[in-house]
Amino acid sequence: MLENAHITSAHPRILDVKNLSTSFDVAGKQLKAVDNVSFHLNQGEVLGIVGESGSGKSITLRSIIGLSRRYGEVTGEVNWQGENLVAMLERDLRKVRGKDIAMIFQEPMSSLNPLLTVGLQIGENLVEHTSLDKPGRRRRSIELLEMVGIPDAENRLNDYPHQFSGGMRQRVMIAIALASNPKLLLADEPTTALDVTIQKQILKLILDLSKDLGMAVILVTHDLGVAAQTCDRLAVMYGGKLVETGATREVLRAPKHRYTMGLLQSVPENIEPRTPLFSLPGTPPSLMNLPLGCAFAPRCAHSVADCAEKKPPLIGEQHQVACFNPTNSGEATKGVA
Numbered sequence: 001m002l003e004n005a006h007i008t009s010a011h012p013r014i015l016d017v018k019n020l021s022t023s024f025d026v027a028g029k030q031l032k033a034v035d036n037v038s039f040h041l042n043q044g045e046v047l048g049i050v051g052e053s054g055s056g057k058s059i060t061l062r063s064i065i066g067l068s069r070r071y072g073e074v075t076g077e078v079n080w081q082g083e084n085l086v087a088m089l090e091r092d093l094r095k096v097r098g099k100d101i102a103m104i105f106q107e108p109m110s111s112l113n114p115l116l117t118v119g120l121q122i123g124e125n126l127v128e129h130t131s132l133d134k135p136g137r138r139r140r141s142i143e144l145l146e147m148v149g150i151p152d153a154e155n156r157l158n159d160y161p162h163q164f165s166g167g168m169r170q171r172v173m174i175a176i177a178l179a180s181n182p183k184l185l186l187a188d189e190p191t192t193a194l195d196v197t198i199q200k201q202i203l204k205l206i207l208d209l210s211k212d213l214g215m216a217v218i219l220v221t222h223d224l225g226v227a228a229q230t231c232d233r234l235a236v237m238y239g240g241k242l243v244e245t246g247a248t249r250e251v252l253r254a255p256k257h258r259y260t261m262g263l264l265q266s267v268p269e270n271i272e273p274r275t276p277l278f279s280l281p282g283t284p285p286s287l288m289n290l291p292l293g294c295a296f297a298p299r300c301a302h303s304v305a306d307c308a309e310k311k312p313p314l315i316g317e318q319h320q321v322a323c324f325n326p327t328n329s330g331e332a333t334k335g336v337a
């Protein structure tokens, strides 16, 4: 496991998300991708948002930085440096985006310009966000490429994105994101397209940068193993809602929500050799037709009467769970469903 115990409660809170909801109009029906989500982030902390495909992780991330408002309705609060980003004018938000808050995506090729050298693309960001002159920008570009572990940085500034391997392209993306000295990096499945060895290297890079630069990170991943290796804290999403949050060690050692237990069982390291991979019975809920009560209840073998009637609130202090019948911490993680 990578070392990720560098955050203490002494670090100030830099992001406070309150009752964030995002819905889309799909053929006249409302699709609730993010439903009343609240969480916070401390300076330099790495928070993992985990959950199955379609649970609302990416839209949560995009809603933080105002990218979802183009297609959907976003309500609630994203409190950042004394301002609510949800209510901020697009013009002002553009200044925050890419400067104090930067974002990297799964496929760097979709964000990199194939026709421009890497040097020019880093330079563009430096022009926008710093007052460095041309030689200063060149020096800083080399420094950034070195920082993300690209060998022969000075010469590689002249290369185009296709001349880099997948892992190196992701490093370039990170270098571009770091050009503005962001306080928060939003990373949406940044290693999913990479093979396991390269994935580990990129995760370690993100973690080291977070530690060295005091930069907070929100890492969206469907892979609990990846989150376990990288994050200080986890937020587990299901059906557009947060169902469990807590320190990574606590959530992994003693998950409270049956859904988290199910996810844990699908991590290969937790499984005896030759045991078939666990998969939760049933299917994830349709976000256009969510049940009245807990969205996980139809897949849960431990539901009680309230589960069908009411939505369980997320309760607790350091370790929170949204469940009317949570597990006891000592309960075995096998055979939950």
Ligand SMILES: Nc1ncnc2c1ncn2[C@@H]1O[C@H](COP(=O)(O)OP(=O)(O)OP(=O)(O)O)[C@@H](O)[C@H]1O
Pocket (backbone or CB within 6 Å): 024, 025, 026, 031, 033, 051, 052, 053, 054, 055, 056, 057, 058, 059, 060, 071, 222, 287
């Ligand atoms: N522009 C849009 N219009 C309508 N529905 C959308 C739009 N963008 C996303 N959705 C829907 O919102 C839901 C949540 O999507 P989101 O991308 O956040 O899921 P996710 O948990 O990140 O999963 P994945 O890893 O597959 O991206 C999905 O049902 C998706 O189809």
